[in-house]
Amino acid sequence: AQSVTQLDSHVSVSEGTPVLLRCNYSSSYSPSLFWYVQHPNKGLQLLLKYTSAATLVKGINGFEAEFKKSETSFHLTKPSAHMSDAAEYFCVVSEWGGGFKTIFGAGTRLFVKA
């Protein structure tokens, strides 16, 4: 069975400081892992995707995530936050195995202070 836990519902950082959004998952198969971002009243946009090619995945806008199988984690990081990063972030596990299965985490709201 799949599950996704985003460990923080809200994260607040100052502009220019590092960002860490945490995600733990479980899956019965070999899933694909994603981070999506949703700005207010918008659809979701892909930040990055892991599909077993490399454990450190680089995404758009300076974000990256590291897949750690032993810890079943896929945490999202960015070295220096920008005001435009303020949004909701979703960690997602998806796979095709006996049909399509996908689980979204509950989301982490990122606040960026000037």
Place this chain on the structure above:
Amino acid sequence: NAGVTQTPKFQVLKTGQSMTLQCAQDMNHNSMYWYRQDPGMGLRLIYYSASEGTTDKGEVPNGYNVSRLNKREFSLRLESAAPSQTSVYFCASSLEGGTGGADTQYFGPGTRLTVL
């Protein structure tokens, strides 16, 4: 390219009314999806269509029906709307091979539905 489009953007229904949400994609994707998003929760899969001519239930299919009209279009129907169906509905599409890892999904802008 428009990507994934959804109509309408907003809708208010009375309990028991029916309506259809429309979704279209112009990326020649094989798979399409309908999700709902409720406050404080991630998206939940209602139905999906792995390829033209097929549809399957997701996590929360009760109260909904879908039609994969052709490769481009995937509609979601509420036959008798209930207040519990008040939500934001997102359509998405992906290239998909149907096995193993999943492809990136591209999302529409959403439909905000209120059922009174």
